[in-house]
Amino acid sequence: QSVLTQPPSVSAAPGQKVTISCSGSSSNVGNNYVSWYQQLPGTAPKLLIYENNKRPSGIPDRFSGSKSGTSATLGITGLQTGDEADYYCGTWDSSLRAYVFGTGTKVTVL
């Protein structure tokens, strides 16, 4: 019942690129900054992208974020086996007055 929709899964071969979409509305993605989180198997989520496209210290530039209208996108280039994880978008929803997460996307490296 999340208000942010992501594809359930994406996959690509090592070295390739994947993109993950996060679709929302004007009350969330459209008018607020989007963050992205990476959750490796059995671990806590980790902040990957904040303010739509900024990377915290230590996050490689293979990870990038963008936003257009009510959709945001996470890109991962030079895919590595260590990138296999679940990825979530998140943002504040001004109508709900709540922080909302996306439905999550599982990235598989073929």
Add this chain to the structure above:
Amino acid sequence: QITLKESGPTLVKPTQILTLTCTFSGFSLSTSGVGVGWIRQPPGKALEWLALIYWDDDKSYSPSLKSRLTITKDTSKNQVVLTMTNMDPVDTATYYCAHRDIAVGGFAFDIWGQGTMVTVSS
């Protein structure tokens, strides 16, 4: 270095009250712009935000769970406590606390605890 760690019961019975404590270090909840939030994740499911408390004691709750949640802070102990009433098996999840700093920009939880698994069963 900022760290957070969740603690509480691993098993609660239906209708009972759950009390979780987040003990943190590396920052103060009396510093302007700082907050601590709670997020949960049922097994195999997505993340769900629950509540957030700020340095100035401003609080916000998930609309769907607001009637069952209370978040408080003890600045002297570097702790944030979340209570959830009337627990149900659907509340079985890993519960995380996470740090938020307005200065980071946007709205992001930049540091997370390791999480604590709570099972609701009779």
